[in-house]
Amino acid sequence: xxxxxxxxxxxxxxxxxxxxxxxxxxxxxxxxxxxxxxxxxxxxxxxxxxxxxxxxxxxxxxxxxxxxxxxxxxxxxxxxxxxxxxxxxxxxxxxxxxxxxxxxxxxxxxxxxxxxxxxxxxxxxxxxxxxxxxxxxxxxxxxxxxxxxxxxxxxxxxxxxxxxxxxxxxxxxxxxxxxxxxxxxxxxxxxxx
Amino acid sequence: xxxxxxxxxxxxxxxxxxxxxxxxxxxxxxxxxxxxxxxxxxxxxxxxxxxxxxxxxxxxxxxxxxxxxxxxxxxxxxxxxxxxxxxxxxxxxxxxxxxxxxxxxxxxxxxxxxxxxxxxxxxxxxxxxxxxxxxxxxxxxxxxxxxxxxxxxxxxxxxxxxxxxxxxxxxxxxxxxxxxxxxxxxxxxxxxx
DNA sequence: CGTCTATTTGAATGTACTCAAAAGCGGTGG
DNA sequence: CCACCGCTTTTGAGTACATTCAAATAGACG
Numbered sequence: 001x002x003x004x005x006x007x008x009x010x011x012x013x014x015x016x017x018x019x020x021x022x023x024x025x026x027x028x029x030x031x032x033x034x035x036x037x038x039x040x041x042x043x044x045x046x047x048x049x050x051x052x053x054x055x056x057x058x059x060x061x062x063x064x065x066x067x068x069x070x071x072x073x074x075x076x077x078x079x080x081x082x083x084x085x086x087x088x089x090x091x092x093x094x095x096x097x098x099x100x101x102x103x104x105x106x107x108x109x110x111x112x113x114x115x116x117x118x119x120x121x122x123x124x125x126x127x128x129x130x131x132x133x134x135x136x137x138x139x140x141x142x143x144x145x146x147x148x149x150x151x152x153x154x155x156x157x158x159x160x161x162x163x164x165x166x167x168x169x170x171x172x173x174x175x176x177x178x179x180x181x182x183x184x185x186x187x188x189x190x191x192x193x
Numbered sequence: 194x195x196x197x198x199x200x201x202x203x204x205x206x207x208x209x210x211x212x213x214x215x216x217x218x219x220x221x222x223x224x225x226x227x228x229x230x231x232x233x234x235x236x237x238x239x240x241x242x243x244x245x246x247x248x249x250x251x252x253x254x255x256x257x258x259x260x261x262x263x264x265x266x267x268x269x270x271x272x273x274x275x276x277x278x279x280x281x282x283x284x285x286x287x288x289x290x291x292x293x294x295x296x297x298x299x300x301x302x303x304x305x306x307x308x309x310x311x312x313x314x315x316x317x318x319x320x321x322x323x324x325x326x327x328x329x330x331x332x333x334x335x336x337x338x339x340x341x342x343x344x345x346x347x348x349x350x351x352x353x354x355x356x357x358x359x360x361x362x363x364x365x366x367x368x369x370x371x372x373x374x375x376x377x378x379x380x381x382x383x384x385x386x
Numbered sequence: 387c388g389t390c391t392a393t394t395t396g397a398a399t400g401t402a403c404t405c406a407a408a409a410g411c412g413g414t415g416g
Numbered sequence: 417c418c419a420c421c422g423c424t425t426t427t428g429a430g431t432a433c434a435t436t437c438a439a440a441t442a443g444a445c446g
Contacts, residue, residue, distance in 0.1 A: 060334055068337045070330055083327045119312045126315055129322035134276045136329035137263055141253055143336050144261045144369035148434075167392065176337035181434060183394055341402075360424065374402060376426050 001029060005050050005104055008076050012127050015120045023114055023121060027104040032097040038079065039095040045084035047105040051077050054101020055165050059094055059173065069174040072098075072162050078128070079103065099165065148177050149185045194222060198243050198297055201269050205320050208313045216307055216314060220297040231272065231288040231296070238277035238284050240298040244270050247294020248358050252287050252366065262367040265291075265355050271321070272296065292358065341370050342378045 002024040009020060027050070032038060038056065039045050056073040058081070070093065073079045084091035085108060115122050142151060152175060156163050163171065168186075172179040195217040202213060220243070225231060231249065232238050249266040251274070263286065266272045277284035278301060308315050335344060345368060349356050356364065361379075365372040 060338075062338055068334055070334055082323060082330070086323055086327070115316075119315065122312065122315050122319055123308075126319040126322060129319060129326060130275060130279055133322060133325050133329065134279070136326065136333065137275070139333060140329065140336070141261055141263055143333070145253075145255050169392070178435060179393075180395085180436085183392095184434090187394080362424070371403060372425075373404085373427085376424095377402090380426080 001052075002027060002104065004052060004076060008050070009124060013120050013124045015118075015124075019118055019120060023118060026110040026114060027106050030103050030105055032101045032103065034097055034100050037094060037096050038103070039081060039084075039091055039093065041092060041094050042090050043084075044088055045081040045091050046088075047080070047107055048085060048111060049079040049103040049105050051075055051079060052102040052104060054097055054103070055099040055162070056101065057096055057098050057170060059096070060092055061094065067173045068176065069170060072159075072166070072170075072174070074162055074165075098170070143176070148175060148181065149188065151175050152177075152182065152185050153189070194245075195220060195297065197245060197269060201243070202317060206313050206317045208311075212311055212313060216311060219303040219307060220299050223296050223298055225290040225294045225296065227290055227293050229290050231290065232274060232277075232284055232286065234285060234287050235283050236277075237281055238274040239281075239301055240273070241278060241301075241304060242272040242296040242298050244268055244272060245295040245297060247290055247296070248292040248355070249294065250289055250291050250363060252289070253285060254287065260366045261369065262363060265352075265359070265363075265367070267355055267358075291363070336369070341368060341374065342381065344368050345370075345375060345378050346382070 005024055005027065006020055009015065009023075015023075029052075030038075030049075032054070038049065041061065051073050053075060056079060057069050058071050058073065058079070059067040059069040061067055079095060081091045081093040081095065083089065084093070088108065115125075142154070146154070152171070155171065155175065168182045169179045172182045175182075198217055198220065199213055202208065202216075208216075222245075223231075223242075225247070231242065234254065244266050246268060249272055250262050251264050251266065251272070252260045252262040254260055272288060274284045274286040274288065276282065277286070281301065308318075335347065339347070345364070348364065348368065361375045362372045365375045368375075
């Protein structure tokens with residue numbers, strides 16, 4: 001069950017089989033059907049997840065009831081609302097399966113405990129967080145200066161394995177434009193070729 | 194010289210005076226005049242900095258020669274181009290002092306060495322990175338859904354101690370709008386009151 | 387086959403931009 | 417101390433990009 005998690009961790013750090021086993025034993029499996037929520041706005045995020053199978057969206061709803069998608073998650077990605085998980089405060093985000101999915105969960109308590117028992121995990125997370133920060137910073141800069149049609153094409157190019165599982169509505173909510181506009185971008189691209 | 198660095202670190206982790214001393218000894222002081230660069234696009238970022246005094250902007254230039262500002266840095270903030278520093282690749286970012294400034298620098302080599310000798314520092318960075326990620330995620334969501342005038346007022350409210358040191362041109366480059374538009378927002382606000 | 391959702395298209399609108407010019411402000415040197 | 421220079425801010429007019437709202441079409445799923 002935890003094989004892909006172990007493989008994932010070994011790509012980042014050196015760790016003994018014994019310690020890795022101890023860490024992975026703290027996880028439990030949860031299966032979600034399409035449209036089921038892992039976390040709803042207002043709840044406290046008590047688990048962090050590692051996706052074994054499926055696809056999720058992490059999003060926020062605003063006053064007008066439409067969604068902004070912060071990011072998606074597929075196989076081998078981690079999932080949580082970090083703000084809610086770290087500070088144990090009510091979440092402003094929703095996490096919802098957009099396919100039937102399977103995810104390994106670790107509780108806040110177990111994670112804190114294991115941070116202290118296994119410094120390697122502290123290192124793992126430090127390394128992973130660095131990569132997240134680099135990606136988030138790049139996204140902010142791209143959002144600032146790139147026109148929407150370019151950001152759309154970048155998304156298709158950079159995340160083809162995610163993009164083909166999504167509707168235009170979802171991609172639009174991620175890029176911060178309307179679905180109608182995505183449709184017009186697609187037409188423009190087709191006409192060029 | 195390293196007093197404010199020590200104070201800053203103690204706010205995040207428990208660490209012995211001895212170890213803290215060892216860590217802080219790895220830093221050296223650098224003074225920069227207004228407009229001087231700490232890092233230029235194309236250079237490899239070989240140091241991470243902790244600001245003692247002054248103000249910096251971290252920005253990217255595009256084809257049209259105007260700037261997008263990723264973030265600012267003032268007293269007690271850390272500075273680096275993480276992508277360039279971690280991977281030791283040429284930087285796409287510039288870091289420039291916008292006031293006469295003083296900054297403590299630690300080299301990549303010293304930092305890596307101390308990560309292994311002092312697990313507390315690994316923890317410090319993991320904690321700090323978590324906070325960065327939460328802030329970056331919030332900024333992405335705000336950029337997606339909030340109109341520019343609201344983001345301008347949020348910035349003034351959330352970072353008054355930075356905002357009052359900046360020109361409208363700099364704030365515009367951070368928010369991703371034109372300086373002219375900032376001016377019109379200000380007029381609109383004044384007229385309301 | 388029918389229903390529900392996603393996508394496309396059109397027309398009108400609005401938000402923010404570009405370009406150009408004027409006004410304001412601060413520092414420096416005569 | 418004042419005058420000038422350079423940079424910032426303001427203002428106006430025209431424009432472009434993306435949105436809203438509405439309706440038609442296409443696709444997916446039970």
